[in-house]
Amino acid sequence: MRDFTGEQIAQVDNADPFAAPVWRSPVHRTPEWIIWLVQLIRLLVRVIWFLIRHPLLDAAAGVVIVTWAEAGWPGVVVLVNVTVAALVTLRLWRPDWYARLVTVPLRCRWRWLVYRRRWQAVMAISGLAPLYRGRVTLPVLGKVQAGPCADLVTVRLVSGQSPQAFADRAEQLAHGFGVRSCRIRTARPGVVVLELVRRDALAAVIPALPVPAVPDLRALPVGRREDGGLFTIRLHGTHLLIAGATGAGKGSYLWGLVRAMLPAMASGLVRVHACDPKLMELAFGRAMFEKFGKYAADPADIADLLEADVSDMQARAVRFAGRQRDHQPTTEHPFVVVLVDEVAFLTAYQADRKLKERILAALATLTTQGRAVGYCVVAALQDPRKEVLNIRNLFPDKIALRLDEPAQADLVLGDGARDRGARCDEIPADPATGAGVGYVRLETDPDPVRVRASFVTDDDIGAMTAMVTDPAGEFVPAAGEAG
Ligand SMILES: Nc1ncnc2c1ncn2[C@@H]1O[C@H](COP(=O)(O)OP(=O)(O)O)[C@@H](O)[C@H]1O
Ligand SMILES: [Mg+2]
Numbered sequence: 001m002r003d004f005t006g007e008q009i010a011q012v013d014n015a016d017p018f019a020a021p022v023w024r025s026p027v028h029r030t031p032e033w034i035i036w037l038v039q040l041i042r043l044l045v046r047v048i049w050f051l052i053r054h055p056l057l058d059a060a061a062g063v064v065i066v067t068w069a070e071a072g073w074p075g076v077v078v079l080v081n082v083t084v085a086a087l088v089t090l091r092l093w094r095p096d097w098y099a100r101l102v103t104v105p106l107r108c109r110w111r112w113l114v115y116r117r118r119w120q121a122v123m124a125i126s127g128l129a130p131l132y133r134g135r136v137t138l139p140v141l142g143k144v145q146a147g148p149c150a151d152l153v154t155v156r157l158v159s160g161q162s163p164q165a166f167a168d169r170a171e172q173l174a175h176g177f178g179v180r181s182c183r184i185r186t187a188r189p190g191v192v193v194l195e196l197v198r199r200d201a202l203a204a205v206i207p208a209l210p211v212p213a214v215p216d217l218r219a220l221p222v223g224r225r226e227d228g229g230l231f232t233i234r235l236h237g238t239h240l241l242i243a244g245a246t247g248a249g250k251g252s253y254l255w256g257l258v259r260a261m262l263p264a265m266a267s268g269l270v271r272v273h274a275c276d277p278k279l280m281e282l283a284f285g286r287a288m289f290e291k292f293g294k295y296a297a298d299p300a301d302i303a304d305l306l307e308a309d310v311s312d313m314q315a316r317a318v319r320f321a322g323r324q325r326d327h328q329p330t331t332e333h334p335f336v337v338v339l340v341d342e343v344a345f346l347t348a349y350q351a352d353r354k355l356k357e358r359i360l361a362a363l364a365t366l367t368t369q370g371r372a373v374g375y376c377v378v379a380a381l382q383d384p385r386k387e388v389l390n391i392r393n394l395f396p397d398k399i400a401l402r403l404d405e406p407a408q409a410d411l412v413l414g415d416g417a418r419d420r421g422a423r424c425d426e427i428p429a430d431p432a433t434g435a436g437v438g439y440v441r442l443e444t445d446p447d448p449v450r451v452r453a454s455f456v457t458d459d460d461i462g463a464m465t466a467m468v469t470d471p472a473g474e475f476v477p478a479a480g481e482a483g
Pocket of ligand 2: 250251280281341
């Protein structure tokens, strides 16, 4: 006890015998050398731990030190120059290797440091760091995969936390980490992946994609995904609904699909039946549709066209019944794509009740029975309000482009789509940056993916028409177009 100084007496002296006792905890002063020793040991442990965890850095430092010891400063200068030269050579010779070995790891490391620096504050302030037994528990920052435009950040949840808690605070997270937007993807139980978008990968107009030499009806290329990959649409065995406000770029999806199927149209494996009630969109390709399918613009003609398709489809179903469960397109029984632009114009807004009912009935029959026998309906819709969307459930696949109100994204893509990142109302109205941008739910993933259709210009459509309606009748993909 002699080593300690300070107040040893726990009860405060009080002259008054009736006063309530006042207690004060005794103070023990730790000798300075113990503090130094403990801090030194902690530092040492941290340095050793750092060295163990960064073997590459250790090796590099080792090489520099050995060179310096053996050859002095000139040796180090030579070493640095050789390294730089090697990196430059690699960059020029194999840019893909350079990206994989240098750019990507460095970028991931850098982004990890950025998130790590702000992690605690952002989690605590946005309310994602709950208190447990009086202590703050933080979700664990895991791997950071940094892409050119977006980062995928793996987060281990605090026990008892739900991914929804993150989804509800997506906006706080985005602002907290200084990125444009944040989407939540569920990975495994107990783990979420934050998709933090640093810059809009789809801000630039994508020129029309090359016409594939052999179209795959299960994967028709029409644009790009936000992660840079090709965005392909499946038509075989499904139906597709494209919803978007006026000027959202629905046309570029319809034309993108036609473009991707062009060689199959020319060879007779695919027929396109175009219904164009507004006479605005598909009229450009009228010659093409009339040669490799049908074209109708007047609502009465459209009703006739759809009803003819229904009876053909039923005849085909009878023929194939019990023989074939999956339709393979042949020239005798081609794959039929019914394109309907502005479908609400034919259904919800159609003044003629009889016509409207005929069209609705035909669409419902085609969509419910056509999948297995090679009939596919692709419909574009401007106004996704409930009454218009009576037909929505007939379409297994949906794409939501720019929409006027936040709630409409859920109407098109299903409940919770907007919370999971389908912010259709935030797509820019400026055609240069926003037309053709939309969200889809891919088969493999419940989370919506942001995509942009390539822009098929009037000139492209003209070239396509010329390509397939050539008097010689031979379809030859141009040299650069194949692929
Ligand atoms: N994928 C796209 N990329 C860039 N601009 C586009 C794209 N699609 C359409 N646009 C532009 O946006 C405008 C509106 O497109 P449109 O297809 O007519 O919209 P909607 O049919 O949805 O009303 C077009 O005039 C065109 O210039
Ligand atoms: Mg249109």
